[in-house]
Amino acid sequence: MGILGAGPVTQAIHLPSLARLRDILEVRHIMDVDPAVAESVAARVGARFSSSMEELLADPAVEIVAICSPHQFHATQVIAACRAGKKAVLCEKPFAMNGEEAAAIAAVSAETGVPIVVGAMHTFDPGWLAAESAWGTLPDQVHTIRSSIVLPPNPRFEDFATEIVGRTPPPAAAAAGTPADDAAADIAAAKATLTGGIMGLAIHDLPLVRRFAPDFRAVEVLHAQTVQPFGYVISLRAGAVAIELRAAMNGTWEPSWTFEAIGDDATLSIDFTPSYVQAGSATARIRTAGSTTVLGPYGHNGYEGEWRKLAELARGTGAAPDPDTLIHDLEFALAIADAAAACVDAGAAAYEEARA
Ligand SMILES: NC(=O)c1ccc[n+]([C@@H]2O[C@H](COP(=O)([O-])OP(=O)(O)OC[C@H]3O[C@@H](n4cnc5c(N)ncnc54)[C@H](O)[C@@H]3O)[C@@H](O)[C@H]2O)c1
Numbered sequence: 001m002g003i004l005g006a007g008p009v010t011q012a013i014h015l016p017s018l019a020r021l022r023d024i025l026e027v028r029h030i031m032d033v034d035p036a037v038a039e040s041v042a043a044r045v046g047a048r049f050s051s052s053m054e055e056l057l058a059d060p061a062v063e064i065v066a067i068c069s070p071h072q073f074h075a076t077q078v079i080a081a082c083r084a085g086k087k088a089v090l091c092e093k094p095f096a097m098n099g100e101e102a103a104a105i106a107a108v109s110a111e112t113g114v115p116i117v118v119g120a121m122h123t124f125d126p127g128w129l130a131a132e133s134a135w136g137t138l139p140d141q142v143h144t145i146r147s148s149i150v151l152p153p154n155p156r157f158e159d160f161a162t163e164i165v166g167r168t169p170p171p172a173a174a175a176a177g178t179p180a181d182d183a184a185a186d187i188a189a190a191k192a193t194l195t196g197g198i199m200g201l202a203i204h205d206l207p208l209v210r211r212f213a214p215d216f217r218a219v220e221v222l223h224a225q226t227v228q229p230f231g232y233v234i235s236l237r238a239g240a241v242a243i244e245l246r247a248a249m250n251g252t253w254e255p256s257w258t259f260e261a262i263g264d265d266a267t268l269s270i271d272f273t274p275s276y277v278q279a280g281s282a283t284a285r286i287r288t289a290g291s292t293t294v295l296g297p298y299g300h301n302g303y304e305g306e307w308r309k310l311a312e313l314a315r316g317t318g319a320a321p322d323p324d325t326l327i328h329d330l331e332f333a334l335a336i337a338d339a340a341a342a343c344v345d346a347g348a349a350a351y352e353e354a355r356a
Pocket of ligand 1: 008
């Protein structure tokens with residue numbers, strides 16, 4: 001396999017997963033626009049390196065392509081990998097930045113027959129998959145969903161995993177302007193944080209949410225607020241289902257990532273391992289009056305699950321993810337991001353009106 005983009009996710013998440021899977025997958029080529037990063041990361045795994053996507057895609061040693069570049073390059077690179085006749089593609093989330101890009105990807109995947117796996121790792125977590133096989137009619141009765149994420153900032157886990165080369169420094173804080181400028185900048189910053197939080201973090205669990213909220217096009221955001229230093233609190237409805245999305249990235253000593261789907265007679269709750277951490281799978285609990293079924297933890301997590309799936313697809317076994325499901329997952333995320341941004345605008349307009 002070959003990897004486009006050799007940043008922290010490749011170095012701290014994927015290479016450690018792949019190191020345990022050398023009997024089924026070998027990294028043959030690593031590409032990054034920064035040749036020094038590509039060379040250094042490729043040397044760790046004895047792979048060829050380059051700084052050009054075309055060179056990697058033309059490499060016959062590469063049968064599976066993983067796209068781990070920043071978001072804005074995903075759609076072009078997924079399409080190019082499909083057109084290059086590779087056997088399967090992994091694209092880090094989000095796999096596209098708008099509905100048009102997503103539709104273009106689905107069309108190329110259908111035309112070329114190249115299966116695409118999106119790096120929403122919880123959907124490949126054995127704890128989640130075991131719950132899915134066991135929950136029976138739960139989706140018919142769920143009325144409330146909660147996704148709650150408390151994590152340290154990514155570099156803490158990255159630095160536990162490896163020595164990162166070429167980390168991009170965080171953007172510098174903007175200089176202070178006039179009060180009117182500052183208010184507009186605060187609103188723009190809140191909208192950017194919400195969009196970044198939804199498309200970068202909440203998006204891991206939105207495919208899970210959607211399993212219990214089939215009316216995903218009827219999104220209404222009731223409340224959307226940012227949390228310092230980074231996070232969000234969003235309440236929304238999708239049809240008749242009430243959904244609460246919370247995230248806080250702070251100096252926590254105890255990371256926690258939970259998902260709950262609550263119905264009248266049964267409840268599913270899942271504890272996921274934090275992102276970056278390779279410590280076995282999630283543990284799921286399905287509870288009804290008088291009985292609790294505990295599923296997991298199993299030996300590997302969703303990151304490894306993604307790679308196992310890709311190896312299967314490249315061998316021509318196993319069912320490919322349904323492109324419509326991937327598109328609908330993305331549409332759901334985009335709809336929440338748009339409605340959350342509109343909620344911030346509406347709040348700011350109401351405040352101005354009250355002040356006037
Ligand atoms: N699954 C997860 O748990 C998880 C966690 C964090 C980030 N991510 C996703 O992984 C992706 C990469 O994240 P990161 O933290 O490594 O990002 P990053 O932006 O810090 O690093 C990406 C790397 O890509 C390189 N790059 C830039 N433009 C490129 C191009 N056109 N082609 C190839 N490489 C290019 C950069 O030089 C850098 O080395 C993002 O899409 C992000 O959303 C996933």
